Amino acid sequence: MDGAIPLFRMEGISKRYGGVRALEKAELSVSSGSIHGILGENGAGKSTLIKVMAGVVAPDEGRMTLDGREVTFASPAAANQAGIVCIFQELSLVPELSVADNIVISDPPTRFGMIDRKAQRRIAEEALARAGAADIHPLALVKDLPLSRRQMVEIAKALARKPRILILDEATSALTATDVAKIFGVLKRLRSEGLALLYISHRMNEIAELADQCTVFRNGRNVASYAAGTKSDNEVVELMIGREYSHIFPPKPPRASAAAVPVLEARKLSWTDRLDNVSLTVGAGEVVGLGGLDGQGQRELLLAFFGVLRGLSGQIFIDGKPVAIASPAAAREDGIGMALIPEDRKTEGLMLPMTVRENLSFAALDRLSKAGIIDRAAEQRLIDDMVGLLAIKTAGLDIPVGALSGGNQQKVVIAKWLMRQPRIILLNDPTRGIDVGTKQELYQLMRKLADAGAAILFYSTDYDELIGCCDRVLVLYDGAVRRELVGAEITERALIASALNIHGEESPVNLGANA
Amino acid sequence: MKDWRYWLAEQRGTLLALGIFIVMFVIYTSNHPAGFTANVVQTAANKGVLLAFVAMAQTLVVITAGIDLSVGMIFTLTNCLASWLVIGTGIETAFGVLAVLGTGLLCGAINGAIVIYGRLQPIVATIATGAVYFGIALLLRPFPGGSVNEGLADALTGRLFGVVPASLVVLLAVVLIVWVPFSRSVLGRAAYAAGSSETAAYMSGVPIRRGKFAAYALAGLLAAVGGLFLTFFTYTGDAAYASGNAYTLFSIAAVVLGGVSLFGGKGSAIGAIFGALAFRTIGDLLFVFDFDPLWQPLFQGVILLIAVSLGAFALFRVRNRLEWFL
Numbered sequence: 001m002d003g004a005i006p007l008f009r010m011e012g013i014s015k016r017y018g019g020v021r022a023l024e025k026a027e028l029s030v031s032s033g034s035i036h037g038i039l040g041e042n043g044a045g046k047s048t049l050i051k052v053m054a055g056v057v058a059p060d061e062g063r064m065t066l067d068g069r070e071v072t073f074a075s076p077a078a079a080n081q082a083g084i085v086c087i088f089q090e091l092s093l094v095p096e097l098s099v100a101d102n103i104v105i106s107d108p109p110t111r112f113g114m115i116d117r118k119a120q121r122r123i124a125e126e127a128l129a130r131a132g133a134a135d136i137h138p139l140a141l142v143k144d145l146p147l148s149r150r151q152m153v154e155i156a157k158a159l160a161r162k163p164r165i166l167i168l169d170e171a172t173s174a175l176t177a178t179d180v181a182k183i184f185g186v187l188k189r190l191r192s193e194g195l196a197l198l199y200i201s202h203r204m205n206e207i208a209e210l211a212d213q214c215t216v217f218r219n220g221r222n223v224a225s226y227a228a229g230t231k232s233d234n235e236v237v238e239l240m241i242g243r244e245y246s247h248i249f250p251p252k253p254p255r256a257s258a259a260a261v262p263v264l265e266a267r268k269l270s271w272t273d274r275l276d277n278v279s280l281t282v283g284a285g286e287v288v289g290l291g292g293l294d295g296q297g298q299r300e301l302l303l304a305f306f307g308v309l310r311g312l313s314g315q316i317f318i319d320g321k322p323v324a325i326a327s328p329a330a331a332r333e334d335g336i337g338m339a340l341i342p343e344d345r346k347t348e349g350l351m352l353p354m355t356v357r358e359n360l361s362f363a364a365l366d367r368l369s370k371a372g373i374i375d376r377a378a379e380q381r382l383i384d385d386m387v388g389l390l391a392i393k394t395a396g397l398d399i400p401v402g403a404l405s406g407g408n409q410q411k412v413v414i415a416k417w418l419m420r421q422p423r424i425i426l427l428n429d430p431t432r433g434i435d436v437g438t439k440q441e442l443y444q445l446m447r448k449l450a451d452a453g454a455a456i457l458f459y460s461t462d463y464d465e466l467i468g469c470c471d472r473v474l475v476l477y478d479g480a481v482r483r484e485l486v487g488a489e490i491t492e493r494a495l496i497a498s499a500l501n502i503h504g505e506e507s508p509v510n511l512g513a514n515a
Numbered sequence: 516m517k518d519w520r521y522w523l524a525e526q527r528g529t530l531l532a533l534g535i536f537i538v539m540f541v542i543y544t545s546n547h548p549a550g551f552t553a554n555v556v557q558t559a560a561n562k563g564v565l566l567a568f569v570a571m572a573q574t575l576v577v578i579t580a581g582i583d584l585s586v587g588m589i590f591t592l593t594n595c596l597a598s599w600l601v602i603g604t605g606i607e608t609a610f611g612v613l614a615v616l617g618t619g620l621l622c623g624a625i626n627g628a629i630v631i632y633g634r635l636q637p638i639v640a641t642i643a644t645g646a647v648y649f650g651i652a653l654l655l656r657p658f659p660g661g662s663v664n665e666g667l668a669d670a671l672t673g674r675l676f677g678v679v680p681a682s683l684v685v686l687l688a689v690v691l692i693v694w695v696p697f698s699r700s701v702l703g704r705a706a707y708a709a710g711s712s713e714t715a716a717y718m719s720g721v722p723i724r725r726g727k728f729a730a731y732a733l734a735g736l737l738a739a740v741g742g743l744f745l746t747f748f749t750y751t752g753d754a755a756y757a758s759g760n761a762y763t764l765f766s767i768a769a770v771v772l773g774g775v776s777l778f779g780g781k782g783s784a785i786g787a788i789f790g791a792l793a794f795r796t797i798g799d800l801l802f803v804f805d806f807d808p809l810w811q812p813l814f815q816g817v818i819l820l821i822a823v824s825l826g827a828f829a830l831f832r833v834r835n836r837l838e839w840f841l
Contacts, residue, residue: 056718077720092718096711096780097704098521105708106720114699139521157719272834303835310834327836348837 005068007032007196008053008084008165013062014220015048022048023059024220030165035187035197037211037228039204041240041463041496045220046200050167053198054086055079080106083164087154087171095143100124102142103157127160128153132182147273148175155183159190166190167198172206184210202293204233204500216240233502241492249468250447253285255487261320263455264305264338264424269314274300276479277314282424282455287446289470289490290459292499297479298459299343302426305457306340307331318424332363332420339363339417341410343428349413352402356394357383359401359412364419386415391441407438414445425449427458431465443469463495477501528774529786535772536793543796546803553678559799560680561672561748563792565590567686568741569762570769570791571694571784572623572734577770579727580710580779581630581637585645586738587763589622591754592652593742598661598752601743608664616739622648623735627728645763652754659753668747682744686788689740694784697733706730711780768819769794777823794818 006029015023023045030036040046051057053064055073064071066082073079079086093102100120101108109119124138133152142150151171158166168187172180187197187210201207207214211228216239224239231239262281269278274297282288290298304312307325315322318336325331331338342348350359360383361368368379383397390411394404401412410430417425427446431439446469450456460466466473473490475483475498483498485491523530543559544551569586576583593615600611622644629640671681697703705726708716716723741762746752767777773790775782798815801808 075720076718080720088718092715094708094711094715094719094780096776097707098525101704102719105704105716108701108704110701114696115701115704117699137521139518141524300835303837308836310836 006030007067009065010049010053011063011065013049013052013059013064015052015057015059021220023052025062026217026220026222028215028222030196030198031213032164032196033191033194034212035191035199035210037207037214038198038200038217039207039214039236039240040217044217044240046217047169048220049217050086050169050198050200053079053084053165053167054088055084077106080161080163083162084167085158085161085163085165086167086169087158088169093142093150093154093157096141098139098141099128099136099145099153100138102153103127103138103160105157106161123160124156127156130159130186131156132186148179151175152179152183155186163195165196165198167200169200170202171199172201172203180206202500204236204502237493237496237500240496250444252447252471253451255471262317263319264457265317265320266301266305267315267317269301269304269312269316271300271304271309271312274479275304275312278476278479278481280474280481282457284423284453284455285450286472287450287456287458287470289466289473290457290476291463291466291473291485291495292476292482294461296476298476299428300479301476302340302428302457302459305331305424305426306338332422337420337423338426339420339422339424340426341414341417341428341430343432345409345413350401350409353400355398356392356401356404356412357397360386360397360416360419363416367420382419386419389418390415390445407434410434410438410442414442418449423454425454425456427456427460429459429461431460431462439465463492466490466495467492475499526783528781529783529789532773532786532789532793536789536796539793539796539800543800543803546800548803553674557674557680559796560683562799563795564682564686565741565744565748566762566765566769566791566795567788568689568737568744569766570773570787571689572737572741573763573766573770574773574775574782574784574787575697575706575730575734575737576637577775577777578710578779578782579706579730580713581727581731582767582777583626583641583731583734584638584763585622585626585641585648586734586766587759587761588645588648588652589619589735589738590742590745590762591756591759592622592648592655593619593739594745595652595655595661595752595754597743597746598656598663601663601667601746603664608667611664612743615743616736619735619737619739619742620732621735623732623738624728626735627731630731631724631727645759649754649756649759652759656752656754659751659755661752663746663750665750668750671744672747685744689737690785690788693733693737697729698783702726702729707780709779764819765794765815766791768815768822771822771825794822
C-alpha cells in the first residue's frame, strides 16, 4: 500500500464452521477512493470474509479497525450503521414489497411516526437514478421484476444507505451486458466520490477493468495482494490454485472406445434462464464430471434428469430411446433406473429424526413389499448388505439417522439408492462437508459402481475430485456446456480457465490502465 | 406504467372482496322479505362487524406469515370479562372497557412472545394459548350470564341519524386508529417484510422481532374489540367453545377471501373486513332462500374450503417441483 492509512483493516481473522476452516488468519486493507478486487476459487473464503465484514457472521478471532478504531459488528444493521454496506450474492430484497419500500427498508423516512411515502418515493427515485436504473418504477413489486432488474434495485438500495464501504459480491452475475456497463460507470463515479469499494467476482475481465488493487484468497488465507495490472491472468490462476493434492483416488481404467449407445443422453436441454441447450452423453462404466463455478446450472441439470423441473425443453434418451421423466418416482422405475444423491442431505436426502433402517429402505420400499406389506426379512437382508458394502458406522439400525456423523449420513443416502441397483447415478456435490476418509471411500465406491456398469454423472465444486475421479468433465458456464475435457486434458488449470470462461494462455483484456 | 395501475394491482385483493361483498349483499337484500331497509342493514352490520374485528386481528398475524388460532378464544375471553367489568357509572364503564382491551392486548403479547422469543410455530403456540384463554373464560362464566352498560351497548349497536349503523362507524374508527397507523409505520413494514422473506428482512437490518410482536399484540387488541362488541349485542358473557372456534375458522376464511396471502407479506385488513362481511352475507343467503338452518354449517364449510383453495393456484406456476415443499 502507498503509506496512506487504510479506511478499514482486518487482521488475523479466523472462522471455522464445525471442522471446516473457512478463514485462517486472513488480512485485508481497504482504502477510500479505490476499488479492491477479491479473487479466489469456490470455497477459498471470500464469502466468509465479507460476511464477517458485513456483520453477518462473527469471527472466531482477529480484529477489525475502521478509521484506526477497533470495531465489532453484532448484526448487519450494526455494520450498516458504521457505513459498510454489502450487496450479497443471494438477493436481500423482500419480494412482496415495492421497489421503493425495499430501497428505504433499513431506515424508512418517517413523519409523525408513520412512513412518509412522498419522501420514500423521492429517496427511491434518487437512488435508482444514481444506480443508472431510472427506468424501474418505484411502485413496482420486486417479485414482478426480472432478476437483472432486481439486482439493480439491490444496488440502488445499497446506495440509498450512503455507504463509506460498498461490497459487491458477484453483483453482476445476473446482469445483462448493458447493465454491467452502467454499473461500472456508477462504481467508477462512486470511487471518485471517495468511497471504498470491494469487488468480488469470478469474471477476471471485470476485475481487470475495475480494480485498483487485488487480493487473492486460497484455503481461507489471503495469499497475494498486488496492484491491478501487474500480473497476467495466468499468474493469477496460478495463485488461485497452488494447492497440493490431498486425496487419494482409485486408478482410472484405460478409456474404452465409446460404447455404441450411451445409457444416458441429453439433447438440447433448456429450462428458464438456468439451462441453455445442454447436450451430453454418459456411457455405461463411465464417470462424467460436471465442473464450473458454483451455480452455473449444474444442479438444475441433475434435477432436470430426475424429473423435478417443469417446462423443460429438449430431449432425454435412455439406452437410445426417448423418455419423458415426469417425477423422481418415474426416474427410479426399472426402465430408467436412475438415482440422485442430492446436494443437501439434511433436507433432500434424509428424514433426520427417523431411524437408519427406515431411511435406508425408503427408496426401495416398493421392491421390498407385497400388497403393501413390507417383507421385514428381505428388508433386513438388503440393509445388512448395504451397511457392510459401505461400511456405515452406526451404533444400531434403530437410532435416528441424525445422530450419525456427516460422512456416515452421506453413506446412508447413497446406500438407500444402491438398494435399487440403479444404472444411472447422479451425484450432486456429494462430498461437501464430509471427512477425508469417507471421501476416499466414496471415490472408490464410485469407481466400483462404474466398473460394474453404472453410468455416473458427478457434479463437484472440488476440482481435485473432478480430476481424480472423472473420465470426462463438462464445464458449465451460465447454463451452457462451454468445454469438454477428456482424460489427460482434465487439469486444474484447464478446469479453472474454462470455469472462468477465459481461454487458455493469452489474456483478452488490456491490463495496466492505472499505472 | 402509471402510478394508478400499481395502486390497482396492490389493491386487487381488497377490491375483489369488496366486489364479492356488494354482489352478495345485493342478492341478500333483494330477496329479503323486508328489502333494503335501515333495519336490515343494521342487523347485517352488527353481525358482520364481529367477524370483521376478528378477521382484522387474524390479518395482522397472517401478514407475518404466521397464523393465530387463538383469536376466537381471545374474543370469547374478553366477552366474558366484559360481562363483569363494563358496567356501572360512566367512569366505571370506561375503566372496564380499558381493562378488557388491555387483556386482549396482553393475550396477543403472550402469543407474540411465545412465537418470537420461544421460537415455537405459530400454529402450535396459539392452539395452546387459545385453550388457556378459553379455560380462563370458562372460570369467569361457568354459565352464560352477567350484564353490560346498556346505555353504551345500545348506542354502539344502534343507528346514527336514524340510518347509519353505529357499529360500522366504530369499525371505521378502529381501522383509522389501529390499522392505518400500523400499516404505515416502520413496525408494520417490518411485519410485512418478515412475512415475505424473513432472511432478506434480517439481512437488511429490519426490526423483524418488534414488527412481529406488534402484529401479534395488536391482533389480541382487535379480537378484544370484537369481544367487547359481542357483549354489547348480547348483554351477556358466554364461554361458548364452539362459537370461539367458529370465529377462528371464519376469520381465516375472511382473510383469504379478502386477498390476504396465507404465505405472508401481502394483503390488507380492509380486504379482510370486506372478506368478513362477504362471508357473513353468503352464510345468511340460506335464510332468505328459506333453506333449513341445519345446512348452514355445511354450506359455510364449503365456502371456507373454496376460499382456502384459492391460495393454491399459485402452485400451478411453479416450475421447479422442489419449490412446492418450501
